[in-house]
Amino acid sequence: MDCIRKRVNDEIERGWIGSNLECPYHPCHFWGQDCTFCYCPFYPCEDEDLGCSTRGKNGKPVWNCSDCLLIHRKEVGSYVMSEIRSRGIADARDPRMKDLFQDAKKRFWRMGKALMVVGATSDAGKSVTVAAICRILHRRGYLVAPFKSQNMSLNSKVTRNGSEIAMIQTLQSQAAGLKNPDHHMNPILLKPKGDDMSQVVVCGKPFADYRVKEYYDEFVPGPGIRIVKEHVDFMRRRYDFVVMEGAGSPAEINIYDKDIANMKAAEMADAAVVLVVNVEWGGSFAYALGTVELIPEKDRRRIKGIILNNVRGSTDSIRQGAKRLEELAGVPVIGVIPHVEVSLPSEDSEALRGVGGKGSGRYKVGVVRFPRIANFTDLDPLFMEDASVVYVQSPEDLDGVDAVILPGTKNTVADYKWMCAAGISDGLKALRGKVPILGICGGYRMMGSVMDDSVGMESGAAGIYEGLGFFDNRTVFSEYKKTVANREATLLRGDGGEVTGYELHMGQTEVGEEPLFRIERMFGDPWNEGSVKEDEKLFGTYLHGCFDLPAFRRYFLSFVGEGASVSGKEGEKSYKELLEDSLDALADAFEKGLDMDRLMGILEAGE
Amino acid sequence: MRVLVLGTSSAAGKTTLCAMLCRHYAREGMDPVPFKASNLSLNSYATKDGGEIGMGQAFQAWSAGLEPETDMNPVLLKPSGNGIIQAVVNGRPFQDYGRGRELDREAAMAEAVKAYGRLSAKHGFVICEGSGSPAELNLMDRDMANTGLMDRTDVPAILVGDIERGGVFAAIYGTWRIMPDRLKPRLKGFVINRFRGDGSILKPGIDRIEELTGMKCLGVLPYLSLRFPEEDSYSSSEGRLEGTTVREAFLRNIDEFTDAAERSGFDFDALTRIARGRSSSRRHPHGADLGVLRDCRIHGHRLSADYEDVGVGKDAA
Numbered sequence: 001m002d003c004i005r006k007r008v009n010d011e012i013e014r015g016w017i018g019s020n021l022e023c024p025y026h027p028c029h030f031w032g033q034d035c036t037f038c039y040c041p042f043y044p045c046e047d048e049d050l051g052c053s054t055r056g057k058n059g060k061p062v063w064n065c066s067d068c069l070l071i072h073r074k075e076v077g078s079y080v081m082s083e084i085r086s087r088g089i090a091d092a093r094d095p096r097m098k099d100l101f102q103d104a105k106k107r108f109w110r111m112g113k114a115l116m117v118v119g120a121t122s123d124a125g126k127s128v129t130v131a132a133i134c135r136i137l138h139r140r141g142y143l144v145a146p147f148k149s150q151n152m153s154l155n156s157k158v159t160r161n162g163s164e165i166a167m168i169q170t171l172q173s174q175a176a177g178l179k180n181p182d183h184h185m186n187p188i189l190l191k192p193k194g195d196d197m198s199q200v201v202v203c204g205k206p207f208a209d210y211r212v213k214e215y216y217d218e219f220v221p222g223p224g225i226r227i228v229k230e231h232v233d234f235m236r237r238r239y240d241f242v243v244m245e246g247a248g249s250p251a252e253i254n255i256y257d258k259d260i261a262n263m264k265a266a267e268m269a270d271a272a273v274v275l276v277v278n279v280e281w282g283g284s285f286a287y288a289l290g291t292v293e294l295i296p297e298k299d300r301r302r303i304k305g306i307i308l309n310n311v312r313g314s315t316d317s318i319r320q321g322a323k324r325l326e327e328l329a330g331v332p333v334i335g336v337i338p339h340v341e342v343s344l345p346s347e348d349s350e351a352l353r354g355v356g357g358k359g360s361g362r363y364k365v366g367v368v369r370f371p372r373i374a375n376f377t378d379l380d381p382l383f384m385e386d387a388s389v390v391y392v393q394s395p396e397d398l399d400g401v402d403a404v405i406l407p408g409t410k411n412t413v414a415d416y417k418w419m420c421a422a423g424i425s426d427g428l429k430a431l432r433g434k435v436p437i438l439g440i441c442g443g444y445r446m447m448g449s450v451m452d453d454s455v456g457m458e459s460g461a462a463g464i465y466e467g468l469g470f471f472d473n474r475t476v477f478s479e480y481k482k483t484v485a486n487r488e489a490t491l492l493r494g495d496g497g498e499v500t501g502y503e504l505h506m507g508q509t510e511v512g513e514e515p516l517f518r519i520e521r522m523f524g525d526p527w528n529e530g531s532v533k534e535d536e537k538l539f540g541t542y543l544h545g546c547f548d549l550p551a552f553r554r555y556f557l558s559f560v561g562e563g564a565s566v567s568g569k570e571g572e573k574s575y576k577e578l579l580e581d582s583l584d585a586l587a588d589a590f591e592k593g594l595d596m597d598r599l600m601g602i603l604e605a606g607e
Numbered sequence: 608m609r610v611l612v613l614g615t616s617s618a619a620g621k622t623t624l625c626a627m628l629c630r631h632y633a634r635e636g637m638d639p640v641p642f643k644a645s646n647l648s649l650n651s652y653a654t655k656d657g658g659e660i661g662m663g664q665a666f667q668a669w670s671a672g673l674e675p676e677t678d679m680n681p682v683l684l685k686p687s688g689n690g691i692i693q694a695v696v697n698g699r700p701f702q703d704y705g706r707g708r709e710l711d712r713e714a715a716m717a718e719a720v721k722a723y724g725r726l727s728a729k730h731g732f733v734i735c736e737g738s739g740s741p742a743e744l745n746l747m748d749r750d751m752a753n754t755g756l757m758d759r760t761d762v763p764a765i766l767v768g769d770i771e772r773g774g775v776f777a778a779i780y781g782t783w784r785i786m787p788d789r790l791k792p793r794l795k796g797f798v799i800n801r802f803r804g805d806g807s808i809l810k811p812g813i814d815r816i817e818e819l820t821g822m823k824c825l826g827v828l829p830y831l832s833l834r835f836p837e838e839d840s841y842s843s844s845e846g847r848l849e850g851t852t853v854r855e856a857f858l859r860n861i862d863e864f865t866d867a868a869e870r871s872g873f874d875f876d877a878l879t880r881i882a883r884g885r886s887s888s889r890r891h892p893h894g895a896d897l898g899v900l901r902d903c904r905i906h907g908h909r910l911s912a913d914y915e916d917v918g919v920g921k922d923a924a
Contacts, residue, residue: 121774196804212804249774254812283616283740283782287774290781294815321745328784 007039008092015085017078029072030143031177036077040065041084041092042101049109049237067182069143069238076108112236113606114147114271116302118246118262120287124278125309125337127168128344130245132590133599134176135583137241145185146172147235147269148245149228150261152190152198154374154410155345157181157545158486158502163204165189167345167377172243175583187231188224188260190215192372193411197460202227206482206506216258224260225268232269241603244271251294263299272602274305274334279318284308285325292329304602305334307594312339315593334602335594342582345377359388363560366392366401368424368443370415374408375504378440381547381575385557395427402560403436404428406443408544412475412507413459416446416467425468432470436537436559439470441505444531444540448473448509458506470538471531472512482506487543489517493532494558497551501543509542516541534559548575608637608882609727611764613737613753613794615778619769620800622663623864624828625736629671630865631875638731641667644719645682645738645751651695658698659683663736669854670861671734681722682715682751697722716751720759732882735762742785757790763881765796765825775799776812783820795881796823798873801830826873833860 020026020035027033044063045051051065070076083100115133119126130146137144151166158164163183173181183204190198193209200207200219210219235242250262250273266273275291277284288306295303306329311318315336322333359382367379369391379389392398406428409415419425428437439447447470456462457477467473482505489499492515499517516530516539530541537559547553612628614621625641632639641664652665658677665675677698685693691705696718704710726733741753756762766782768775779797786794797816799809806827813824834856869875 119774120777121772123772212808249777251774251777252812253776253815254809281616281618281772283614283619283742283778285744286615286740286742286781286785287778288781289784290777290779291774293784294777294780317745321743324744 004039004043005092008037008041008043009090011037011039012041012081012084012090012092015081017081019074027179029069029179031138031179032074032141033069033072034074034077035072036081037071040068040071041080041097042071042104045101047101047105049105067184067234067238070105070109073108073143074141076104079107080104112239112242113603114232114236114242114244114266114269115603116244116246116262116266116269116271116273118250118266118273118275118291120249120251120275120277120284120291121281122248124276125307126245126276127172128586129274129276129307129309129590130243131168131172131175131344131583132586133243134172135587136591136596137243137603138175138177139587142240143238144176144241144243145178145235145239146176146245147184147232147242148186148247148261149232149265150188150190150224150247151186151245152192152247154191154372154408155377156189156191156201156375156504158484158504159183159204160486161204162484162486164201164206164482164484164504165204167375168245171345171579171583172245174579175587176243184231184234187227191374191410193458194372194414194460199410203231204484206480216255220258220260225264228260228265229268232265236269242269242271244269249291250275251291253294256296263295263302266302267299270606271302272304272606273302274307274599274602275303275331276307276309278310279308280310280312280339285321288325289329292331303331304605305598306331307335307337308333309335309337310339311336332598334598335590337590337593340586340589342585343380343383343578344582344586345380357388357390359383361385361387363387363402363557364400365389366398366404368392368404368406368419370407370409370442371418372410372415374410374442375440375544376407378407378544378547379405381553384550384575384578385553387557392424393422395423398424398427398431401431401435403557404431404438406437406439406446408440408504409442411459412442412445413451413453413463413465415442416451416465419446428468432538433536436539436556437470438556439540440546441503441542441544444542445473445475445507445509447471447531447538447540448475450474452476470536471533471540473509473531473540474512475507475509477507480506483508483542487529488520489529489543490520491551491555492516492518492528493534494555495551497555498549499543499546499552500548501541501545503542504544505542513540517543517546550574608732608879609735609760609762610733610878610882611735611737611753611756611762613741613764613766613782615740615742615766615768615775615782617739619767620828621736621767622667623861624767624798624800625734626663626667626670626861627865627868628734628878629667630861631869632732632734633670633672634865639671639734640673640726640730640732641671641679641736642723642726642733643680643736643738643752644723644756645684645715646680647684647686647692647738649685651683651685654698656698659695660698666857666861667734667736669858678722678726681719684710712749712751716755716759719751719756723756723760733762737764740782742782744785747787754787754790757793761793761884763793763795763884764790765798765878765881766794766822767798767800769801770799770827771801771803771830776816779822780816780819783822794820794822796825796877798825799827802827803830823874823877825878826868826871828873829867829871831864831867833864 017036050068053061054064056062117126117129134144146169153166155167156164157167157170159182160180165183165186169186170181189201192198196211199209247261277288365387367389446467448467449469451465454462483503486502491497491499513531515528516532518526519529520526532539612621612625629639629641643664646661648661650662651659652662654675660680661683664680668675683695687693691703693703694701696715738752766779768778
């Protein structure tokens, strides 16, 4: 603690105010943060609104305020520094510091306001709406964060602390200008393994597997409600605005009382609600009116606006209908948003429904469309090359492909059986050596010789399965333990190069092949990962996101035909920069299509 | 007998549901025939006499054991790019419209109603398909296949909603709410399509919708991974398609779907009663009596003299 005080005293003596763009860690919290106090002059404030007491390594209680952003607000940094000066404080231990803290908190801290975005259907555009509002508010200088109490998705990512949360919340967090997405943004993640069973991830860690009925009967009324309340409160204490995302439709009246993702979460956060409807599918006015009216009276009053999203062509005709909708529903239409063509990852496989492929590049990459396909956003960076994707659901879909990818899946065994029954496995064996084939995570395991699930952990039914036999690898599912980690790696083949990614899997694989990557570690020895047989054009890795940086995707595509000359369509932009541009374009479209005064009014008023 | 299947959105499953009904009633020997007053589609089929109709109606005709004919889809609207749409009426090019030029909707609709009358006279059961959603507040006054047909004939209607994308109760209830009051009494039932899992979980929701609207739930149809003809760009293209010809493949799939519907306890008897116009005399929640349908063969509001001359609707029951 004395060390922190000494640093603070240095900061006071220096008296410098502003953002430190020179710092190699900038921004360590959010874009636009104030760095006047890299170390908080009030530590430990012991204010429960801003931090909590935890146990340190030695078992002694330690004040933990690592998520507090108060001192990094622009107005707070300069206020505190100038007050320190004018009050003549020279030492962090000065008792007047406590008064100054109280003054600063009183002046600048308040419980944040929450806005809940619900959708009339899945894929209504809730998550892009949340991302757009986060970016708009961030650009207007607010501290804002996304939140989704319960997300059912097979696309997840790993946070800095090694927690697993839904991918889309990490994207929204990026939209909000935040550096470190964390598990508070998505405290409950449901990962479906079959039609009726899901793995429930709580605070980023696997909690247990539940059947749908047990989840609603036991988990929701038990720990579920408490978890949502705790985390949404946590977020409101740290941000001006928490933009919450609902799940599915809030008007599923058959399970209304057990739904902790929509109106109940809004109630817990005292949030105003806006309803988003996807106009593209037709019936949007009916969906909007039906949703508003089926929600019970006591919750309906929270609904402050309707957004008609994804309008193709002219918005004039829709606006006429919108007037009539306002009269019928008694809720104003606060936005008509045109269809925006942006490259953003999609949240769930509903977005893949009825989609035969994506992109228009020259090289056709066949992606096996597993029934429980997971982390398929891994493939998005491929569109930065001259590549397009076709989804493979039958052996005929493999005709004429230049490369094949076996993506991740939540249920390796069940989806492997599906792939064999569909005849795709035989198709892949016929393509071996002719076109490059890459397996990622679940797909990588399938390329091995054996998948040993003798305890029935993965599929529910015990068994040992023979894989495609492309690699001499053996995967064993034994204990209920998940590998969750971000990785930095080096490509060991081709021209080498940097690769980033993350591992998310149950079970472990014994590898009998040459490695593809070397995992680099800040402390400790590196180790090898993945499998490669260049002469047979076979590649496999556990690293989701391995295409994000150009090195590996270009190496992989170089095995197409006689060796494709691959040059990025988007120049040398990284995938992350492309996402930034897309988020800005999205926010621009929403800012234009939304009645912003009205939205700001709704945000400020809360419920 | 006649019924109109309305969807709560595009790709709700209208085409397939109509095909299934054609199949089922053909199996029962009740001589069903498909009909879609107007179809916006690029996928068309050439009839034996060289006419052009929507692919969906050809598929439904095969399901009914019939040869496709132009009366089954008297108006086909084919987007030809640059904002121009070609209107095909009675199987022949009728008019190009768009970019400032209006379709002669009344003339096209009059032909559609005549075709409907001819099919009603020849067949035992006209199974009509709606188009898109009937509740587009901005388009309702231009509607042909949904409220357009209902206003010009006495056809009773049922709604089909897709549960896969969520919000199906809101979709069904909202569609019913937006339908003009004069037509609400003719919405008799609803179907929930593409359901996976244990159907008992839906019961409280179904009960509530029945109570609010007076419509009866005719069934919850299972999700099947089958491939059917594409109506428009929003249709799902997933699923199996096996067989030597497209026709055979579709028929095999529709047999499988019909079997599944019959096994699922779909209430065909109730649908038959609706189609005969003998609905229960249950009081409508808003006071309208559902039993009066047989007496209101022609619905006055927007019925012009032209249509009265056509006289269609009178023999429809």
